[in-house]
Amino acid sequence: MSDTAVATDHHYTATGLPTWKVGFWTFMGSECLFFASLISTYMVYKGASTTGPFPADVLNIPLTSISTFVLLMSSTAMVLALDGVQRGKKRLATFWLAMVIMLGGTFLGFQVYEFNHFVHEGLTISQNVFGSTFFVLTGFHGAHVTVGVIWLTVLFIMSLRGKLEPADALKVEIAGLYWHFVDIVWIVIFTLIYLLQ
Amino acid sequence: MSAHDNGIWSWITTVDHKRIGVMYFVAALVFFVIAGVEALMIRIQLWRPENDFISAATYSQMFTMHGTTMIFLVAMPMAVAFFNLIIPLQIGARDVAFPRLNALSFWTFLFGGIFLNSSFLFGAAPNTSWVAYANLTSIQFSPGHNVDFWVLGLSILGISSIMGGVNFITTIIQLRAPGMKLMRMPLFTWMTFVTSFILVTALPVFAVALILLAFDRFFGANFYEPNAGGDPILWQHLFWIFGHPEVYILILPSFGVISDVIPTFSRKPLFGYPIVVYAGIMIGFLGWGVWSHHMFTTGLGPIADAFFVASTMIIAIPTAVKIFNWIATMWGGQIRFTTAMLYSIGLLAIFTLGGLSGIMHAAAPIDLQQHDTHFVVAHFHYVVAGGVMMGLFAGLYYWFPKITGRLMDERLGRINFWTYFVGFNLTFFPMHISGMFGMPRRTWTYAAELNIALPNMLSTIGAFIFALSALILVYTIIKSAISGEPAGPNPWNASTLEWSIPSPPPHYNFAEIPTVRSREPLWREDERREIEAVTLKVPDVEPVMPNSSYMPILLAFGVALTWGLVMTGKWWAPLIGLAYVGVCILMWAFEDPFAKKGA
Numbered sequence: 085m086s087d088t089a090v091a092t093d094h095h096y097t098a099t100g101l102p103t104w105k106v107g108f109w110t111f112m113g114s115e116c117l118f119f120a121s122l123i124s125t126y127m128v129y130k131g132a133s134t135t136g137p138f139p140a141d142v143l144n145i146p147l148t149s150i151s152t153f154v155l156l157m158s159s160t161a162m163v164l165a166l167d168g169v170q171r172g173k174k175r176l177a178t179f180w181l182a183m184v185i186m187l188g189g190t191f192l193g194f195q196v197y198e199f200n201h202f203v204h205e206g207l208t209i210s211q212n213v214f215g216s217t218f219f220v221l222t223g224f225h226g227a228h229v230t231v232g233v234i235w236l237t238v239l240f241i242m243s244l245r246g247k248l249e250p251a252d253a254l255k256v257e258i259a260g261l262y263w264h265f266v267d268i269v270w271i272v273i274f275t276l277i278y279l280l281q
Numbered sequence: 282m283s284a285h286d287n288g289i290w291s292w293i294t295t296v297d298h299k300r301i302g303v304m305y306f307v308a309a310l311v312f313f314v315i316a317g318v319e320a321l322m323i324r325i326q327l328w329r330p331e332n333d334f335i336s337a338a339t340y341s342q343m344f345t346m347h348g349t350t351m352i353f354l355v356a357m358p359m360a361v362a363f364f365n366l367i368i369p370l371q372i373g374a375r376d377v378a379f380p381r382l383n384a385l386s387f388w389t390f391l392f393g394g395i396f397l398n399s400s401f402l403f404g405a406a407p408n409t410s411w412v413a414y415a416n417l418t419s420i421q422f423s424p425g426h427n428v429d430f431w432v433l434g435l436s437i438l439g440i441s442s443i444m445g446g447v448n449f450i451t452t453i454i455q456l457r458a459p460g461m462k463l464m465r466m467p468l469f470t471w472m473t474f475v476t477s478f479i480l481v482t483a484l485p486v487f488a489v490a491l492i493l494l495a496f497d498r499f500f501g502a503n504f505y506e507p508n509a510g511g512d513p514i515l516w517q518h519l520f521w522i523f524g525h526p527e528v529y530i531l532i533l534p535s536f537g538v539i540s541d542v543i544p545t546f547s548r549k550p551l552f553g554y555p556i557v558v559y560a561g562i563m564i565g566f567l568g569w570g571v572w573s574h575h576m577f578t579t580g581l582g583p584i585a586d587a588f589f590v591a592s593t594m595i596i597a598i599p600t601a602v603k604i605f606n607w608i609a610t611m612w613g614g615q616i617r618f619t620t621a622m623l624y625s626i627g628l629l630a631i632f633t634l635g636g637l638s639g640i641m642h643a644a645a646p647i648d649l650q651q652h653d654t655h656f657v658v659a660h661f662h663y664v665v666a667g668g669v670m671m672g673l674f675a676g677l678y679y680w681f682p683k684i685t686g687r688l689m690d691e692r693l694g695r696i697n698f699w700t701y702f703v704g705f706n707l708t709f710f711p712m713h714i715s716g717m718f719g720m721p722r723r724t725w726t727y728a729a730e731l732n733i734a735l736p737n738m739l740s741t742i743g744a745f746i747f748a749l750s751a752l753i754l755v756y757t758i759i760k761s762a763i764s765g766e767p768a769g770p771n772p773w774n775a776s777t778l779e780w781s782i783p784s785p786p787p788h789y790n791f792a793e794i795p796t797v798r799s800r801e802p803l804w805r806e807d808e809r810r811e812i813e814a815v816t817l818k819v820p821d822v823e824p825v826m827p828n829s830s831y832m833p834i835l836l837a838f839g840v841a842l843t844w845g846l847v848m849t850g851k852w853w854a855p856l857i858g859l860a861y862v863g864v865c866i867l868m869w870a871f872e873d874p875f876a877k878k879g880a
Contacts, residue, residue, distance in 0.1 A: 098457040103378050107451040114443050114481040121489035121519060125504070132510035210501035213510040220496055220504075238867070 108258050112265050119269050122224060123276060126217040133212035139281050142205050144198075151194035152274050155229075158187035159267045162260045170253045174246060177256075181240040184263065188233045195226050218277065225273060228266045235259050294829035296380035296874070297788055299684065301387050302365030305358050306677075308391055310755065312354035315398065317751055319347040324708075324744040327737050330729040340725035341408035342427075346398075348411030349431065352531070353438050354394045356665065359673045360534035361386075361442075364449050364473050366684055367676075370779035371470045373458025373797065375790050378451040380827050381874065382444055388837030389441035396841055397434030400427065407431035410723055412524070413494075415505035415516035420498055426848065429498065433844045436491045439484045440840060446480030449473055458778070460797035464558070467777045468551060469676075471558050472537025475565040479526045479533075487523035490516060499850055514579055521572035529568040531665060532632075533561060535672020536603060539625035542679050543607050545775040546622040547614025550801055553606045560599035560606075567596040577645045578652045586645045593643035597636060604633055619773070620694030624675035627702055628668050635663025638713070653723070656716025662709045671701070674754070681758075682772050686785040687765030693757040700750035707743025711736030770817065776801035781809070781816040792820040827874035836865040 097103055161183040168177030199219070202208075209219045239259055242248050248256065292300060322343045326334045335343065365383065369376055377383050400406045405426040409417050418428045453474045457466070466474075494516070496502035503509035505516050544551045551557060573581055573589040581589075607629055616622070638660040642648040651657055681689045712720075715733040727733060771780040780803055782790060793815040795802075803809045843858025 097455040098459075098461070099454060101455070103451060103455045106454055107378060107447055110447045110450045110481060111443075114447065114485050117482050118485035118489060121486045121522075125489070125493065125515065125519075128512070128515060129504075129510070132512070134508075134510045209496065210503065213503050216496065216502035216504055216509075216511075220493070220502065224492075234863070238870070 102254055104254060104258060105261075108261060112261065115265065119225075119272075122221045123272065126221050127276065129213045129217050133214040135212050137202075137205055137207045137211070137214075139214060139218075139277070142202050142207055143278055143281065145278050147194070148198070148274065148278050151191050151198075152270065154187050154194070155191045155267055155270055158184050158191070159264050161187060162263050166253065166256050166260050169243070169248050169256045170250055172250045174243065174248065177248060178240065178243040181236060181243055181256075185233055185236050185240060188229055188236070188263075192226060192229055192233070195222065195229075199223075221273065222277070225266070225269060228269070232259070232263050232266055235262070291829065293834055294831050296376070296384050296827055296829055296833070298365045298369050298377050298380065298383060299786065299788075301383055302362045302367075303684065304387055305362035305365055305390070308394065309355050309359040309362060310758075312350050312358075312394060314751065314755070316347050316350040316355055317748055319343045319350070321744055321748060323347065324741040326725060327727070328741045329738070330727055330731075330734055332726055335725070337725040338408065341410075341723070342406040344723055345407045345410050345413075345431075346401075349397065349407065349435070350394075351665070352411060352527070353435065354390075354397070356531050356669050356673070357442065358390055358394075360476070360531070360669075361390075361445055363469075363534065363538065363673070363676050363680065364445070364477075367680055367779060368449060368452060368470055368473055369456070370683070370782065370786060370790060371467045371777055372453060372456060372461055373778050373791060373794055374452065374456035375794075375824060375826065377448050378455055379448050381830050381833055381869070382448050384830070384833035385837055386441045386445040386448065388834045389444070389840055390438060392837050392841035393434055393437030393441060396437060396845065397430060400430035400434075403430075405430060407434075412520060413516075414520075415494070415513035416507065418494060418498075418516075419505060428494075429848050432491050432494050432498065433847060436488060436495070437841055437844050439488050439491070442480050443484045443488075446477040446484070449477040450481065453477075458791075458794050458797055461778075464555065465797060465800050468540030468554075468557060468561075469534075469537035472533045472540070472561050475561050476530055476533045476537075479530050479565055479568065483523045483526040483530065486519055487527075490519035490523065493519075495847070499847060500852070514576075517576050517579065518572070521575045522569075524575065525572040526565075526568045528664070529564055531669045532672075533564065535628060535669050535675075536561065538672045538676040538679070539607065539628055540603075541775075541777065542621050542625045542675050543610050545679075545773050546617045546619055546625075547611045548774075549610055549614040550776070550804075551606070552609035552612075554800060557603055557606050560602040563599040564596065567592065567599070571596060574643060574645075574648070577648045590643055590645050594640060597640055597643075600636055604629060619678065620689070620691055620698055621675045621679035621773075623695070623698045624671045624678065627698065628671040628675065631663055631667030631671065631705070635660055635667055638663065651716065653721055654716040655712040655720045655722060658722055659709050659712035659716060662705075662712070666709070667705055674698075674701075677758075679773070680779075681761065682765075682768030683779055683784045683786070685762050685765070686768055686783075687761055688768050688772060689761040689765060690757055693753060693760070697750055697753045697757055700746055700753060704743050704746030704748075704750050708740050708747050709743070711739045711743075715740075770813075771803065776804040778802060778812070781812050783817065787823075789820075789824040789826055791816055792818050792824070825875065828876060830872060830874065832865060832869045832872060836862065836869060839865050 099106070161180045165177050165180035165184060168174070168180055207215045209215050236259060239248065239256060292304065295301065322335055323340065326332050326340055365377070403426060407430055408427045409423060409431070413428065413431060417423060453466070453470060493502070493504040497504050497506065503511045505511050505513050507513065540551055540557060570592045571589060573585060574593045577586060638656070642651045642657065642660065678689050678694055715736040718731055718733045720727055720731060720733050727737070768784045770783050773780070778795070778797065781795065795812040795815050798808050799805055802812055839858060839862040843855050843862060846854040846858045
């Protein structure tokens with residue numbers, strides 16, 4: 085995350101924006117198409133399974149609503165963490181970074197429980213088309229959350245050792261962009277898979 | 282940075298866009314020769330009816346690897362070679378936005394290409410054609426490792442392309458010299474910009490198609506499995522939603538090259554510059570709405586067919602606009618027929634022919650006749666081997682002096698071009714005829730009663746002339762690199778910024794970043810003098826450039842390793858690779874590219 089861009093003259097850029105930010109937004113555009121394709125696949129195959137378990141048999145809306153709430157709250161914590169770094173409040177920043185990690189980890193815990201539970205109910209990746217689409221879509225989302233948690237853990241350790249100055253806010257901001265993106269994708273997934281069965 | 286160091290390690294660890302560009306080009310050229318040999322195997326087999334030079338199984342491997350290699354390991358990386366070599370020079374930058382990421386893109390591409398071709402060593406080269414339609418690719422119908430190599434190799438290459446796209450979009454947005462407004466950018470930069478957008482948006486769709494296939498094959502998922510409710514047509518949709526924009530990923534860089542070459546050798550600014558730019562953007566957009574014209578035979582229904590017929594025909598308009606603008610640029614100009622110009626005019630002529638046969642099978646009823654015949658093979662070779670490759674070779678002859686400091690041999694160049702032109706047409710024009718007579722694609726032989734022995738014989742003779750041309754090209758490159766005439770900063774008297782600096786450029790490109798005030802800065806006497814005053818001087822203190830790094834090649838190796846471990850079929854095996862990748866990313870993140878050496 086510290087791939088210092090080659091600015092022509094110190095930090096001159098044609099747009100005045102930080103180069104890292106432009107690059108990362110571009111990458112997220114790419115990610116949008118990635119998840120759009122996975123989500124479309126899920127939608128195309130909705131109701132196509134020839135054998136059970138079907139979505140209504142296994143999906144637990146109240147439980148997943150809790151984990152969704154947890155993930156959304158982690159975005160709030162992320163905003164506060166960035167604010168802490170920007171204003172140079174190191175202890176506040178460290179605390180909120182820890183909160184994001186904890187909430188993200190909790191979400192992952194729910195997902196591990198859910199996957200485990202589904203497998204016991206007889207829903208595996210090879211059981212039917214629902215299983216294939218469900219596990220691959222939510223699995224890739226979970227993998228993105230995992231990457232986010234590891235990334236934030238690195239920032240947390242840096243913050244703990246007092247190495248996140250206000251000048252480093254961009255590092256946290258970009259991690260935040262990623263985290264919010266992963267959150268938004270989950271809102272779409274939660275709506276399409278769980279709420280609109 | 283040990284800039285003047287030339288040892289092998291300095292190349293392996295380089296983050297200099299010019300060196301990365303050279304490596305891209307050389308790698309693409311090697312793969313070009315490999316793909317050419319595969320093409321010759323195909324043509325020898327089709328030399329006469331009922332030939333038995335190679336078996337049906339080997340034939341399948343040959344056309345699959347020829348197509349896959351030409352698209353992913355030749356045309357795309359050769360275009361990326363020029364992005365690397367030229368974009369920073371054209372916009373007045375010292376390097377790309379993310380130099381280490383750029384090196385990572387290259388090594389990932391190279392390892393992906395090696396991974397794909399290593400399948401030959403296991404006698405398991407991919408054999409389901411470059412479109413790899415489901416459910417031929419299922420475990421049931423393709424039990425060997427052939428498809429595994431294909432699906433994993435291409436996903437490695439996809440990662441490389443997405444990283445490259447991100448890098449060049451960012452570079453062009455951020456690193457333009459003062460005064461280089463968007464509508465002052467050279468056309469090659471513009472087309473690279475549009476192409477990069479298609480790369481970052483189309484490749485993830487392909488990635489998903491490949492991931493679904495990989496899950497079907499390695500973890501027993503049912504995405505393309507009809508028995509479980511899956512639909513093989515989904516593969517075709519995902520593949521072509523990527524695959525048709527991919528066609529424009531291939532051709533737009535070449536359009537960009539000749540949009541720079543034609544004005545230079547006509548001594549006239551490009552005719553209708555904004556219209557050519559808009560047409561390029563238009564092609565980029567419309568390219569997303571035509572994918573199902575590859576699928577008329579799947580029975581989409583009249584409404585969908587009608588839509589895709591119309592959208593496909595509409596895309597001919599911006600393409601034709603470009604063609605007329607190039608012609609208008611040459612009109613009344615002082616044309617110099619250098620090899621670069623010959624290749625550009627060659628693209629103009631041949632791509633137009635390919636476009637015309639494209640409009641023919643844009644009409645669904647005609648397509649039903651032509652689908653999967655050699656007529657289609659003729660069409661897309663006119664577009665790709667005639668259009669794309671000629672544009673890239675125009676770029677080679679045009680920019681070679683800038684990068685090496687030496688002119689390419691024009692006499693050999695002319696021989697190279699004319700053998701290419703004759704060999705190309707002799708190979709592919711007869712395929713229109715054999716295709717019309719009903720010769721199917723991807724079939725290792727044909728019956729004498731089809732009356733297509735003559736066009737096939739001509740195609741095979743043409744292929745050998747074509748191959749001769751490729752050898753002449755390789756010889757010309759090597760000879761010119763060693764003993765070509767010194768070029769000087771601006772041998773063609775061209776108008777754009779890359780010609781304002783010495784050839785070869787110093788490792789920092791621009792001693793001082795010039796200010797641009799027009800579209801053709803070097804064609805305005807006062808502006809040229811102003812720019813060259815800062816670009817041709819030797820700076821007292823060299824600009825600081827990022828250090829070379831081992832991380833890109835180590836990380837790229839990790840990516841290839843992880844994908845390779847997927848093939849073991851053990852779910853935990855790729856995790857070993859992932860752990861290695863994770864360590865590399867951390868080391869990468871904490872490496873300071875500007876750290877002082879030996880402190």
